[in-house]
Amino acid sequence: MKVITWNVNSVRQRLARVIALLNRHEPDVLCLQEIKVTDDAFPLMEVTAAGYQCVTHGQKAYNGVAILAREPLHDVSLGFRGDPVPEEARVVSATVGDLRVVNAYVVNGKSTTDPAYQIKLRWLDALADWLATMAGPLLVMGDFNVAPTDLDVYDPALWHGQNLASEPERERIRRLESLGLIDLARAHAGDTPGPYTYWDYRAGAFHKGWGLRIDLMLGSADVAARLVSVEVDREERKPTAGEGKPSDHAPLILTLRD
């Protein structure tokens, strides 16, 4: 089984790349974040023509998440109980086969001195409270806007204490792990830095290797036991002829034994 998570930074701008990704990797499940469209504006025809069903939790201009799958999506849920900012479309979940899939776009936080940072911490607290109530095979993935450890930032000294790498945020990720969820990319990579999933558009960050690992896949133990690999499709972060500009995030690809 193959599962992909990708922050597309506008599904309308990235549609050709999304369809190409589906054709190239043929994932069973694709979770998208920052689709930046309302549900009625989601490119349903194109996704359907590619052979995928989908559920969307969209929003105008900002945020918005979607799950695409080849098999039917059951028990769809939009948002989550206890969300401090329920007006923002950041979570969608559904069951595929016997796997519960949670797709999340975590509050960015802007900077540790911004009020949005405190909302981010409360949001992650509420997400953990909600996930703690779940049972059975579980895969929580998406743009967490947190680099869990210093292995996950290109320059730990520069990023020390900053938004995306600060200790309170990292504590929230450890709380998710304390629920029994396993950081699958880290489990696969061991002590090797990265794999990075995000590079700022500015300053030629991708070319310079200034990456962060802020897109995560967290699996329950029964899911982690099936882990084959977790890879980043770095080609998607490069300009591609005919498919438009890249997102600032690259897709994270999980393969599980069936």
Place this chain on the structure above:
DNA sequence: ATGTCACTTTACAAGTGA
């Protein structure tokens, strides 16, 4: 730190969010 991008608006440039 900053070689950017995508969104919106009683739009045609500027502010916002990332």
